[in-house]
Amino acid sequence: MTTADVTIYGAGIFGLSCAWAIQRRGARVQVIDPDGVGAGSSGGIVGALAPHTPENWNQKKQFQLDSLLMAEAFWSEIDAASELSAGYGRLGRVQPVLDVRGLDLARDRIAGAAQFWRGQAEWAIVAAADLDGWHPASPTGLFIQDTLSARLHPRQACHAIAAAITAGGGAIRAEGRPDGLQLWATGAAGLQDLSAALGQMVGNSVKGQAALLDLDRRSGPQLFADGVHIVPHADGTTAIGSTSERAATDPVGTDHQLDELIARARALCPALEDAPVIARWAGLRPRARSRAPMLGHWPGRAGHFIANGGFKIGFGMAPKVAEVMADLILDGIDRIPEPFQVAANLKSQTTSA
Numbered sequence: 001m002t003t004a005d006v007t008i009y010g011a012g013i014f015g016l017s018c019a020w021a022i023q024r025r026g027a028r029v030q031v032i033d034p035d036g037v038g039a040g041s042s043g044g045i046v047g048a049l050a051p052h053t054p055e056n057w058n059q060k061k062q063f064q065l066d067s068l069l070m071a072e073a074f075w076s077e078i079d080a081a082s083e084l085s086a087g088y089g090r091l092g093r094v095q096p097v098l099d100v101r102g103l104d105l106a107r108d109r110i111a112g113a114a115q116f117w118r119g120q121a122e123w124a125i126v127a128a129a130d131l132d133g134w135h136p137a138s139p140t141g142l143f144i145q146d147t148l149s150a151r152l153h154p155r156q157a158c159h160a161i162a163a164a165i166t167a168g169g170g171a172i173r174a175e176g177r178p179d180g181l182q183l184w185a186t187g188a189a190g191l192q193d194l195s196a197a198l199g200q201m202v203g204n205s206v207k208g209q210a211a212l213l214d215l216d217r218r219s220g221p222q223l224f225a226d227g228v229h230i231v232p233h234a235d236g237t238t239a240i241g242s243t244s245e246r247a248a249t250d251p252v253g254t255d256h257q258l259d260e261l262i263a264r265a266r267a268l269c270p271a272l273e274d275a276p277v278i279a280r281w282a283g284l285r286p287r288a289r290s291r292a293p294m295l296g297h298w299p300g301r302a303g304h305f306i307a308n309g310g311f312k313i314g315f316g317m318a319p320k321v322a323e324v325m326a327d328l329i330l331d332g333i334d335r336i337p338e339p340f341q342v343a344a345n346l347k348s349q350t351t352s353a
């Protein structure tokens, strides 16, 4: 007798979200991860769910918009089913307007948001007086505020979704016999495995380091300035992220690059100055060759599927990734945008005469 209709390898945000969506449609799931829930890139602390800019619209931006708009219902169901909290909150994001060019761009994006976000969220220009003392430094005294950005706590979100799956009858195991269809959501290691199996590089990993501070701004927006994310969490901590490092000798260690990031964040946002650092963390972001998520059938392996390539926005993309993967795996309906297909990450195959 089989114990699962679908076996999911990898208990990161992609594997867990897909398992949840598949289980919600009535299939039996087991998630197998020898290192446990949130052991990879998803066990982190930043959790900015922030949109691409509303301009030069394309399929990737539309998919991300759909996913960000699905997130509130997605995470509230998980909180209810798990009796835990993912720490989700749609509290927006504030960024400084640096100069006149930035102001012109912000005005264009207000129009872009009206056109592409269609009243579901706004892009606005605001002054410091509107921000209740919680904002980064701004040379113009002006800020961009969007109402689409949200936050969650990545590690807590992974444990909440795992508990929701278990509460619904699914299994999370360190090892087990494969049963049914198989979904590989194995992050950075999975990109390596896939590259080896296909005989070509389909992706790699990019290390990131982040810190958690003891600073309670839980009802404030996330801040973004000079490439630094400052993300207040619901539990009264505030995260700072992240470095971006291509060739990492120590994939999960933190070093002086994180110290520099913390110093930069404190210079950008004086409210962080005296807040003690309570945790340091590093992980490997799975980056597909196309830099977009890589979703679909495993080429040449019937009954095997891939959900990988979350790179820097895996948590923001997860609700929609889970939906399209459940459509594909359970119903055979392929709603994956062309740039996210596995084939988009493969070198074009040429046949010699």
Ligand SMILES: Cc1cc2nc3c(=O)[nH]c(=O)nc-3n(C[C@H](O)[C@H](O)[C@H](O)COP(=O)(O)OP(=O)(O)OC[C@H]3O[C@@H](n4cnc5c(N)ncnc54)[C@H](O)[C@@H]3O)c2cc1C
Pocket: 009, 010, 011, 012, 013, 014, 015, 032, 033, 034, 035, 036, 037, 038, 039, 040, 041, 042, 043, 044, 046, 047, 048, 049, 185, 186, 187, 188, 189, 190, 207, 208, 209, 210, 229, 241, 242, 243, 282, 283, 284, 285, 286, 307, 308, 309, 310, 311, 312, 313, 314, 315, 316, 317
């Ligand atoms: C510093 C940092 C900051 C980030 N900040 C954000 C952010 O603010 N917002 C955002 O949306 N994203 C952010 N990300 C990116 C996000 O964390 C990733 O996109 C996401 O975690 C990828 O999820 P995943 O499930 O694909 O991979 P992972 O979380 O890496 O999960 C893969 C899992 O597969 C398991 N595994 C590997 N091989 C096997 C096997 N053979 N069998 C079974 N299991 C296996 C591993 O143990 C692991 O648990 C950040 C990442 C980093 C590193």
